[in-house]
Amino acid sequence: MARKILVIDDDPDVLLAMRLPLERAGFEVIDALNEDEGLEKAKSLLPDLIILDVMMGTHTAGFQLAQELHGPEAPEALRRIPIVMVTAVHQTTPLRFRPDSDYLPVEAFLEKPVDPRRLLEEVHKLLPPE
Amino acid sequence: MQGHGSAPGPELSGSPQPDEALPSTAWLLIALRWAAGLSILLATAIARWGLGIDLPWGALFAIGAAVLAYNTALAWDARRPARPLSAMRRALWVQIALDWAAMTALVHFTGGIASPALIYFVIHVALAGTMLAPRGARALALLAAALVGGLAALESSGSLAHVSLHSLGLDSDLYRRGEYILAVLFFFTTTALTVAELVARQAQRLREREARIHAMSEAQAAFTRAATHELRAPVASSLALVRTVEQGYLDEMTPPQAVIIQRVAERLDGLRELIDDLLDYAASREATLSRRPLEPVDLGAALSDSVERERPLAEEKPVTLRVQPGEPVCVLATDPGLSMVFSNLINNAIKYTPSGGEVTVRWVVDRPAGWASVTVEDTGMGIPADDLPRIFEEFFRASNARKSRVIGTGIGLAAVRAMVEHYGGTIALDSVEGQGTRVTLRLRLAPSEKSFPSLPSP
Incomplete structure (x- = not known):
């Protein structure tokens, strides 16, 4: 059975740009267009990996969702799922994350615009090809 | 972008512009004072040895030397980097107070109320006008008039020995004539007040204009950032989509198709670069303008x-x-x-x-x-x-x-x-x-x- 990747991003074009290479690589891709839908699908479908845009709607939506998925109160089943966070260095938000940020409970970072090759590299680091 | 009309703009009164000019005002004063001190020494020397005018030259040399001495101290003090504005403001007032003391002494030793040096006071009234609101400038003009009037009163009452400059043709009795004192004080005061008013109003207008320009630059930088930021997301998604095609995650392309896709990807990459640079540039402008x-x-x-x-x-x-x-x-x-x-x-x-x-x-x-x-x-x-x-x-x-x-x-x-x-x-x-x-x-x-x-x- 194909491994499932949940991609949470409010931009449908970004979702498509990630879906194409991931499906080519043999993953099953599930879309979510906002954080509520993302959290619900994460709970119900328990994907093998979550790719999460840091900035949806509000500046902190992605950050809050990462906390809900991986925070101390999150159920073990959710905490086991690795998260790749998609960030934009040139975001003009007051928050800025570094890949070594201790306070951000995610496994990897990807920079926008997402390069398909780098996306697959990061995904394969967390989900090695079977 | 939403709400074009209500885009958050910096407030007009946001920045205290007069302070911007403080360091340069202090340095201008110091430069002018070198000239003033030296010309007092030079003029005294020429008057005494060149023209043979009878002057209290010892006192005048002392005043010139004192001006140069305290100016040296002030220049040394002003060299200290990065001081808070309040300290710089204080230092500027110290400069002005010292100058007023030197000028009063100069006026006293060159004939009191009849002194040709009287007009120097107006320079400082004008200078204060560049730094103060019209009300403060008027107050300083009146203070200058009070200093001159006080000096005249002390000399005419005999409390302070009057220095007569006979060789300048100044009538030795002038300092005792009430009508003359009143006339000089009248013209001095009205001149000082007018100069203070004119300069302070012009300076205020300039400061307001400067504040407006500053606010406009800030608004422009904020607009550049907001507008560019809106461009970033669509360019990033387009680039991500084109790259999936370029890197072959869809069906095989014909060679001409591949070339076109590659060119589109290159142009989008250039656009992304421009947007990122513009964002950096706007951020640096905003940081500078708002003195983050x-x-x-x-x-x-x-x-x-x-x-x-x-x-x-x-x-x-x-x-x-x-x-x-x-x-x-x-x-x-x-x-x-x-x-x-x-x-x-x-x-x-x-x-x-x-x-x-x-x-x-x-x-x-x-x-x-x-x-x-x-x-x-x-x-x-x-x-x-x-x-x-x-x-x-x-x-x-x-x-x-x-x-x-x-x-x-x-x-x-x-x-x-x-x-x-x-x-x-x-x-x-x-x-x-x-x-x-x-x-x-x-x-x-x-x-x-x-x-x-x-x-x-x-």
Whole structure:
């Protein structure tokens, strides 16, 4: 059975740009267009990996969702799922994350615009090809 | 973008503009005072030895010497860098108070109410007018009139010995004639008040205009940032989509299709670069205009952050990206800003260095001098000597860079320089065409860093 990747991003074009290479690589891709839908699908479908845009709607939506998925109160089943966070260095938000940020409970970072090759590299680091 | 009309703009009254001019006003005063002190000495010398005029030359030489002496102290004091505005304001008032004392003495020793030196007071009234609101300037004009009137009263009553200048043809009785004193005081006071009013009003108008221009620049920078930011998302998604096609995650393309897709991807990449540079530029302008406060920033962390961000580009070329760390230190900067500065410089160095070349980043700390010096050096195409003077200009690109296929906008370095200058640092660039470029930044150490030796990091 194909491994499932949940991609949470409010931009449908970004979702498509990630879906194409991931499906080519043999993953099953599930879309979510906002954080509520993302959290619900994460709970119900328990994907093998979550790719999460840091900035949806509000500046902190992605950050809050990462906390809900991986925070101390999150159920073990959710905490086991690795998260790749998609960030934009040139975001003009007051928050800025570094890949070594201790306070951000995610496994990897990807920079926008997402390069398909780098996306697959990061995904394969967390989900090695079977 | 939503709400065009209600876009958040900086308030008109946001910045206290008069203070901007304080240091230059202080230096102008000091420069003028050298001239004033020297001319008192010179005029006394000429009057005494050249024209044979009978003057209390000892007192006048003493006044000239005193003016030069306190001006030396003031110049030395003004050299101290980065003082709070309130301190600078105080120093300026000290200057003015000393001058008024010197001028009163000068007037006394050159004939009191009949002195030709009386007119010097008006200079200071005008000067105060440039710094004060009209009300304050009027008050100072009246204070000058009171000083002159007081001096005249003391001399006419005999409490203070009057100095007569017979050889100037000044009637020795004038200082005792009430009508004459009143007439001089009347014209002196009205002149001083008029000058104060005129200058203060013009200065106020200029300050208001300056504040408006400042607010407009801030609004413009904010608009550039907001508008550019809106462009970023669609360009990023388009680029991501085109790359999936370009990198073959869909069906095979015909060779002409592949070329077109590749060209679209290249143009989008250029657009993305322009947007990122514009965002950096707007951010640096906003930081400078709003005088965003500086904070201690870990130099090593900011540098390694930028190096890691640019490493994929170096590996792709490939270009060797080397870091030679200095001792850990905190510099005065802003947090995302400093990484932006380093990323821009490292990105440039990698971009303009051909495959197999090298980019070296290093820093050294000079604690006694209070500086950290960061160099980014490459073995790239370099910059033609003719282009070096303009290299920091907005949208300027060196002639060899324009001819190359390297994507660039020419605003990265302008943003870097604006930011570094906001930090109170300096940037220097030297380059030999065909051999490489070296950019050297000097950044101020955070105040806590200056006197202590570095501690080993845990």
